[in-house]
Amino acid sequence: MLTALMNTKIFSLIRKTYTFEELDRLRSTHSFYCPACKQQMELKLGKIKRYHFAHRKKTACESYSEPETERHLAGKEDLYQWLEKEGEVQLEPFLPEIRQRPDLLFTMNGKRYAIEYQCSVIPREHVASRIRGYEKLNIQSIWILGSNHLKRLGPSEYRIPSFSWLFARHFPRSFTPYLLYYCPENKQLLRLNHLYPFSGQIFFAHAVSFRQGDSLKHILQNPPDEILPDRWLKSRLNRFRKRLPPKEMTAFQQMLYVKKRVPLALLPSIVFIPSCFDYCFETEPYLWKTSLLLWAEECISFTVQDAAEYLFQLERDGIAVRRQLSFANPSNQDVVEDLGSWLLKAGFLVFMENEKRYRIAPVIWTDRIERILDSDTEFFRLISGCRHNL
Incomplete structure (x- = not known):
């Protein structure tokens, strides 16, 4: 996690750039708590993984969250910086009505979007439960897969496993599906369109890449021209x-x-x-x-x-x-x-x-x-x- 409660207020690690010395002093003088379960958290200041908060071992948090990798933390920070230029965005807000905490909660033109950056494989039931929770609050969920899930086999040919299909969405007034992937290494969002299968997992797909500055509204609402591969x-x-x-x-x-x-x-x-x-x-x-x-x-x-x-x-x-x-x-x-x-x-x-x-x-x-x-x-x-x- 990149946020925690400190003195009853949300403390964010990406609001500004902190040095190791600043954060080390802060953790020696303050305690941090999970916004959801209110249990004490540890501020991790390792050399390999970016600075982050983590629950203590054997701690059960009421808002389910799988362990976060460096890719997940980096991608979440990138997406936050991308979206804050387009509208109001909150990092890891806890939604008490449904006891869920999306990676990002984005508001654009009065519509709320829960942005989930999914790098690990999680049970199908957890995905369905989260989607239903957001629907109860009239929040549209947008799932962006980590680029580690993307397997390119050749020109316009990809392996898309069953798990990835849980996160497919379609354009407004259309059944045309697409999948979103984000790569923190090259800071690029990829949208796979025109998903035509040849086998259960191998698909023809047309990939379109986006970078910071490209409109999320355009990415989500403008379907590409129809093609036959x-x-x-x-x-x-x-x-x-x-x-x-x-x-x-x-x-x-x-x-x-x-x-x-x-x-x-x-x-x-x-x-x-x-x-x-x-x-x-x-x-x-x-x-x-x-x-x-x-x-x-x-x-x-x-x-x-x-x-x-x-x-x-x-x-x-x-x-x-x-x-x-x-x-x-x-x-x-x-x-x-x-x-x-x-x-x-x-x-x-x-x-x-x-x-x-x-x-x-x-x-x-x-x-x-x-x-x-x-x-x-x-x-x-x-x-x-x-x-x-x-």
Whole structure:
């Protein structure tokens, strides 16, 4: 912690720059207490970690807080200095109504924001509890992950574990999610947009960096232009065609071969079309989309509601596993409507206007690699056309 009670008033270590001698004299003549639990705290003046307050060992504080690393302390101080130029900001204020203490409480245009800088992994229940607490006070929580959680695998390719998804948020009047990361080493805030999954944890994402002076309002309320990651998709699909199927796909491969006589690596291109709500599922998108395609091919025609109900059945059967999110999860109808819009644009779905029903255009199922590669080439051309028509 960077604040503590001294003589019934809040004492902050970042209000001014203190020397070691000043703080050493202060701790020899004064006592410091936790604003939440009122128990005595120690002023730590180490050489490696920045000066901070800490509860004594075996002390139970009523406002839960995990041990703070040097990264956490440095990032919290940086974010405080960033926000104090934009509005009213409080460092580690204790909120007695909900017995919580956010890293920062920021007020902008009459709206309050609890800023949490999360560098460590904490239980999912603690995250949900904190969010509910802030909601009770009509405070919007903004979670910024430490850059130690960010794993870049290549150009526009990132590994995003399930834990990080607890802190995803979406822009106003939109389901488009984003994640925020802060790196105290280069004093940079990173926003990951356009999160399209290829697997349960590997995502295409577009990173935008911000520095002190950039408006928090702009960062949180201005969504980026919509894109389809066609170049990335081409690279990923080419790799998929060449890889060996994982062992856990055995049952799916057997089903696919019985129904279509094709190996997993030669799935039709259509099941790789990205849609905005793919992130809602931990299951690899091509798996549940293949199941949806096989169902649609057996239908003479179907409605959006029919497709949404079948997707629910896939969830119930464990074929499409929903991702645990802390913000509003799109409904199955939202998911199939968005997927359907991209399929219509690319010509894979036909709208039967008189009946307001749909049917799938003929799909190429083949066990010949040459033919499927030709199909991929046409698929990429159609996807590129969709992108340019946005």
